[in-house]
Amino acid sequence: MRHLSFSGEEIIDTISMVRAAKLDIRTITIGVSLFDCVDADCDTLCNNIFNKITHKVRDLSKVSASLSQEFGVPIVNNRIAVTPVSLIAGKSTPDEMVKIAQTLDRIADVLKVDFIGGFSAHVEKGFTEGDRSLLAALPQALASTKRVCASVNIGSTRAGINMDAVAQMGEIIVKTAALTANEGSIGCAKLVVFCNAVEDNPFMAGAFHGVSEGDCVVSVGVSGPGVVLRAIQEARGADFGELAAIIRQTAFRITRAGELVGRTAAARLGIPFGIVDLSLAPTPVEGDSVARILEEIGVEHVGGHGTTAALAMLNDAVKKGGSMASSNVGGLSGAFIPVSEDEGMIEAAANGYITIDKLEAMTSVCSVGLDMVVVPGDTPPQTLSAIIADEAAIGMINKKTTAVRIIPAAGKKVGDWVEYGGLLGKAPVMPVNRSSAERLIGRGGRIPAPLSALTN
């Protein structure tokens, strides 16, 4: 054919990636700096925030819908990430912080975006007054908003781990769970505790617009566990080298699609393009599961022995393929292993094949951390803090991002189920180790930065 530079096979291949293998652009996220909104008066600050974001992001939903149609690839979410609120509201009281969160929620509503992230603080080395107010406001802010996502960075390779903050986060998570008890403690699903948080992550709940970013930036999170699964299903019997090559090529294609959407969105919105986050982000829909990829690699049930090795290979191959496809790869980039958001994980958790201990081991070789894990409502706050400290230690020592998004579902015990619906999915309540962490968490202070922090 004269003009057609693609074969029919290639065209059908792309269409079936979307239709059969659930390829999607998970999110277009616009990062907005709020530094120029700062004001000593909280109402003026809230007005400034409202006016700036509703102006800058006004076309997001429209542009996203038309790109989705023109390229034939679903764009699942539109999101906003803002400057960590503790940095732009240093004088605010906890009540005023809640007001700011509610302003952000109203903005998300007006603009019809799915989530707005950045109700955040960075306290790895210590607390400012603004940080303290934000932390104190978290339970109420999360309980009184629908679309606001919060994150707190409590550790880093450079600073060590702020164990006072870790202790507080356990208490905050329990309070948030209690305040949102009648919705399965959903408030906790919008709160991430980070070590080595990244500044350009477009994925929720941990997205915020880092201080080193420009005024506004468009970033894209791609997904596609289903596409990877289908590709390796077609290569039964391949050895690990061949498998890695297939995953790399698939990740390359997915990332190229993401970069095209991101750059075109940026051009139409008149906002600079930031990064593609090439994460394999599952959804609870069948055929869109990272767990099923690990099982296809050869683990009978995800969580079984061999899972960590399979995940390490998968994660690395995704990064290699994706980084060749785009000059601007960033964010969290890797495989996500949320429990409630992944159909295969949900099944493995229900049948007891995957445990918190195994998930923790897996986080040392993959993108983030203990994600969307539901534990009994009577889990002591110190135990939650200790789980956070363990994850943070993995991140700190290995110079990687780790995160904890854990839900002590109020009133629920092991074996009960919690259902959120939508992308957040559902999960069985998983058991935690009953050994007490009270003394450990009671110590307070800071775990010093590791030797690996001294790189100069």
Next chain:
Amino acid sequence: MADKTVAPLSGRAIVTIIGSDKVGIIAGISTAIAEAEVNILDISQSVLREFFTMIMMVDLNGAKVSFEELTNQLVAKGTALGVRVEIQREEIFTAMHRI
């Protein structure tokens, strides 16, 4: 400040028609495309993975309707003919299949 690194879109798109072969499919879809004043640059048909598939390359420059309207018209026409019609800008295929 817009992104300078992105090439402008070519205005070409790929129309894919998937379904069982019967009289009038090409005529029906082509008419809908012509009514929108969209030029068909190329057309091919084959059996791919047991589906009867027709692929057209069209030029949207000069179209008198928006991409959205054209999509809706083609999908409606496809439904009436009992086939599935997709229209996508060519850049998505370039991105995924060409280095």
